[in-house]
Amino acid sequence: MVDVPAGPAPARITDSAWRVRTRRGGELLMSLLKNPTTVAGLVFIVLLLGMAIFAPLIAEPNTPDAYQMPRDWGALAVPPGSPGHILGTTNVGGDVLYGVVWGARTSLRLSVIVVSLTVLIGVTVGSIAGFRGGKVDEILMRIVDVFLSIPELIFALAIAAVLGPSFRNIILALAVVFWVKYARIMRAQIIHVKENEYVDAARVIGDSPLRIYLKDILPNSITPVVVQATLDMGNIVLVGATLSFIGLSEAGIAEWGVLVSEGQSGISAGRWWSSTFPGMMVFLWALGFNLFGDGLRDVLDPKTESTR
Amino acid sequence: MTAPANTVVRTGRDGDDLLVAVRDLKKHFPIREGALQKVVGHIKAVDGVSFDIRRGETVGLVGESGCGKTTLGRVVSGLTEPTDGGVYFGLGGEERRKLDTLLEVQSPDRTDEQSEALSALDANHRVDVMVGDAFDHYRRNCQVVFQESFASLNPRQLIKDIVGRPLRVHREASGSDLTERVVELLEQVGLGRQHLFRYPHQFSGGQRQRISIARALALDPELVILDEPTSALDVSVQAQILNLLHELQQERNLAYLFITHDLSVVRHMADRIVVMYVGKVAEAGPTQTIFERPEHPYTDALLASSPDMKESAQDLQALEGAIPDPALPPQGCRFHTRCPVATPACGWEVDDIVRWLEDEEGMFDELRDVERKSPFEAALSFRSEDAANRLAAALRSDAVPDAMRSAIEDLNTTGTDTRIRFTAVDEVQLTLRSEDHVAACVLNRGTSTEPS
Ligand SMILES: Nc1ncnc2c1ncn2[C@@H]1O[C@H](COP(=O)(O)OP(=O)(O)OP(=O)(O)O)[C@@H](O)[C@H]1O
Ligand code: SF4
Numbered sequence: 192m193v194d195v196p197a198g199p200a201p202a203r204i205t206d207s208a209w210r211v212r213t214r215r216g217g218e219l220l221m222s223l224l225k226n227p228t229t230v231a232g233l234v235f236i237v238l239l240l241g242m243a244i245f246a247p248l249i250a251e252p253n254t255p256d257a258y259q260m261p262r263d264w265g266a267l268a269v270p271p272g273s274p275g276h277i278l279g280t281t282n283v284g285g286d287v288l289y290g291v292v293w294g295a296r297t298s299l300r301l302s303v304i305v306v307s308l309t310v311l312i313g314v315t316v317g318s319i320a321g322f323r324g325g326k327v328d329e330i331l332m333r334i335v336d337v338f339l340s341i342p343e344l345i346f347a348l349a350i351a352a353v354l355g356p357s358f359r360n361i362i363l364a365l366a367v368v369f370w371v372k373y374a375r376i377m378r379a380q381i382i383h384v385k386e387n388e389y390v391d392a393a394r395v396i397g398d399s400p401l402r403i404y405l406k407d408i409l410p411n412s413i414t415p416v417v418v419q420a421t422l423d424m425g426n427i428v429l430v431g432a433t434l435s436f437i438g439l440s441e442a443g444i445a446e447w448g449v450l451v452s453e454g455q456s457g458i459s460a461g462r463w464w465s466s467t468f469p470g471m472m473v474f475l476w477a478l479g480f481n482l483f484g485d486g487l488r489d490v491l492d493p494k495t496e497s498t499r
Numbered sequence: 500m501t502a503p504a505n506t507v508v509r510t511g512r513d514g515d516d517l518l519v520a521v522r523d524l525k526k527h528f529p530i531r532e533g534a535l536q537k538v539v540g541h542i543k544a545v546d547g548v549s550f551d552i553r554r555g556e557t558v559g560l561v562g563e564s565g566c567g568k569t570t571l572g573r574v575v576s577g578l579t580e581p582t583d584g585g586v587y588f589g590l591g592g593e594e595r596r597k598l599d600t601l602l603e604v605q606s607p608d609r610t611d612e613q614s615e616a617l618s619a620l621d622a623n624h625r626v627d628v629m630v631g632d633a634f635d636h637y638r639r640n641c642q643v644v645f646q647e648s649f650a651s652l653n654p655r656q657l658i659k660d661i662v663g664r665p666l667r668v669h670r671e672a673s674g675s676d677l678t679e680r681v682v683e684l685l686e687q688v689g690l691g692r693q694h695l696f697r698y699p700h701q702f703s704g705g706q707r708q709r710i711s712i713a714r715a716l717a718l719d720p721e722l723v724i725l726d727e728p729t730s731a732l733d734v735s736v737q738a739q740i741l742n743l744l745h746e747l748q749q750e751r752n753l754a755y756l757f758i759t760h761d762l763s764v765v766r767h768m769a770d771r772i773v774v775m776y777v778g779k780v781a782e783a784g785p786t787q788t789i790f791e792r793p794e795h796p797y798t799d800a801l802l803a804s805s806p807d808m809k810e811s812a813q814d815l816q817a818l819e820g821a822i823p824d825p826a827l828p829p830q831g832c833r834f835h836t837r838c839p840v841a842t843p844a845c846g847w848e849v850d851d852i853v854r855w856l857e858d859e860e861g862m863f864d865e866l867r868d869v870e871r872k873s874p875f876e877a878a879l880s881f882r883s884e885d886a887a888n889r890l891a892a893a894l895r896s897d898a899v900p901d902a903m904r905s906a907i908e909d910l911n912t913t914g915t916d917t918r919i920r921f922t923a924v925d926e927v928q929l930t931l932r933s934e935d936h937v938a939a940c941v942l943n944r945g946t947s948t949e950p951s
């Protein structure tokens with residue numbers, strides 16, 4: 192290690208914080224793109240998100256509620272390729288393409304709401320536990336342990352069943368189940384990160400605890416939360432669809448699990464399309480976020496970062 | 500010449516140039532055990548330390564690993580609350596005299612008037628209780644450079660934000676003014692404008708330490724605590740950083756509390772040196788005195804183990820033996836377990852026998868129980884009469900150090916028990932050896948001039 196104080200000034204004197212951060216973001220993206228499975232995940236995500244965002248352009252929204260399947264009583268259970276119904280219709284005349292496209296929106300809504308809620312709750316609880324320590328920490332972590340001891344799907348199922356069948360209750364049930372992981376991750380991160388000398392350095396400067404948390408602790412502990420949130424964007428849709436499949440949300444909404452469930456009875460009669468297309472969407476959604484999340488973990492892993 | 504136990508032995512001269520006064524400072528960390536986390540003891544990391552730091556001077560704080568240097572530095576910098584005693588910042592000469600007079604009276608004996616006067620001083624000057632402007636003034640004027648330059652810089656912040664942060668927090672600058680101030684600071688530590696928008700990991704260890712120094716200087720402090728600022732660096736880089744620190748001190752009239760385990764590092768830098776051993780000051784005095792006329796055998800040993808001091812090490816012995824556990828510091832003089840010139844008055848105790856027995860497997864395996872009446876008196880029961888008799892015989896022979904043997908007041912064996920009583924001694928206190936020079940050792944070499 193040679194210490195060269197103020198060597199010849201490199202050309203980029205006109206650097207700005209914004210430029211450096213963009214460059215760093217670019218570097219991160221480049222290293223993500225080196226991994227083909229990550230790229231595959233990203234492609235799925237982009238396609239599915241594109242579908243969700245542009246749903247009104249692909250399939251004209253049903254009125255009055257676009258999240259309700261439109262019914263074509265004149266074309267019950269027609270196969271893919273039928274006029275006006277490229278992917279066919281369900282037993283009750285629901286357009287499968289509409290379900291697939293608007294189902295993407297439903298999934299996006301579900302996963303964004305649940306992930307935001309759970310990250311917010313989990314990060315808050317984990318931060319308090321990790322920061323305060325002592326009794327507060329003990330009590331909070333006892334609760335977390337109880338939650339974690341019950342399998343996610345069964346727990347969510349139980350809650351949704353108690354609350355009664357509706358899509359809103361599925362969102363609630365998933366939020367109740369999924370926050371604990373973030374609390375656990377965040378607490379462990381905080382306990383580790385707050386021991387760093389840059390935290391002491393900030394205290395010596397006289398910065399406030401809140402700003403130390405926001406500038407020093409949070410940015411350095413959030414990475415595993417981001418990775419977990421990416422994975423959960425997929426997992427939540429999977430679990431949500433499962434709950435819908437077993438009948439815990441309203442019938443007739445544009446939701447992949449509901450559609451799979453509705454089409455199920457027709458499979459033995461050879462009417463595969465009504466279940467298969469939405470089922471594939473659930474699979475691709477979960478796969479996309481899991482592949483991308485794994486790639487993100489590899490790139491963001493703090494261990495590889497500190498050895499640079 | 501021995502000072503009474505409650506006297507604050509000062510190593511600074513009187514005067515108005517006082518910056519920091521550390522008074523009988525203690526930091527004990529609880530040791531917790533079991534499922535209930537019960538406190539089973541205390542690590543006495545800092546156990547009654549007093550010294551002064553004057554404006555513009557460097558105080559070298561030296562000692563082996565684990566003797567409490569970092570803990571002491573953290574308490575002085577306000578990062579850790581003391582268990583007892585205090586760090587006083589910004590006392591005038593008059594106030595300091597008043598403080599020391601007040602502290603000479605133990606708290607239960609203080610009159611109401613004295614307690615009130617002390618609280619008034621505390622509120623304005625004791626760093627763990629002061630608030631408002633006094634605290635703000637202290638916070639600006641006492642900064643730290645940590646040992647690990649990587650760990651002390653937030654990896655997600657740009658250099659501009661790291662170095663500019665103190666200015667922003669204290670609302671001294673913002674916008675382009677802030678950038679210019681940061682550039683100025685970077686230039687003072689040998690970096691420049693081209694480094695503004697980089698992350699810490701893009702620098703070498705020496706450069707990162709320069710960044711830490713720039714941050715510490717941003718608020719133009721009066722005191723910088725340097726906790727082993729060079730020990731993580733290559734030797735060639737060490738010298739550069741030391742030179743930089745020296746230049747900055749000249750320019751800005753900075754005071755340094757320079758923490759290191761290596762005396763040679765502070766030899767050319769420090770005006771005065773405080774030698775710590777297991778949480779206490781063993782010796783303190785002007786650098787030249789410490790190097791030329793050390794009064795404490797522990798200082799001798801440190802001098803002998805210091806890399807570039809070899810040629811001057813006449814008959815100095817390097818240190819042997821384990822560092823004592825700071826949770827159970829030795830009696831009398833804490834150094835007596837390792838001191839090559841220990842005397843019978845140095846605090847020999849039951850633990851010394853137990854430690855000695857640990858190396859005598861034959862007898863140690865036979866040892867069943869040690870029943871203590873005091874640190875100096877105990878009955879050791881063995882499984883066999885033979886072992887008990889062998890111990891007694893060994894303690895009368897030269898199998899044990901002469902000094903230890905001479906400190907035994909009473910030794911007898913009944914059956915499988917050996918009873919031992921050492922002469923009880925008080926903790927060895929610091930005494931004045933020459934001007935501004937104190938040492939905690941029962942020996943007096945008399946090489947120094949008589950105390951004034
Ligand atoms: N936060 C803490 N909790 C418990 N014990 C501590 C804590 N900090 C320090 N100690 C203990 O206090 C003693 C002194 O530690 P300290 O770090 O101050 O020593 P040091 O002189 O700086 O050593 P080194 O040269 O290794 O840095 C050690 O026994 C250490 O284990
Ligand atoms: S008092 Fe002096 S001689 Fe005795 S053990 Fe301590 S250092 Fe050695």
Ligand SMILES: [Mg+2]
Pocket residue numbers: 568569570
């Ligand atoms: Mg240390």
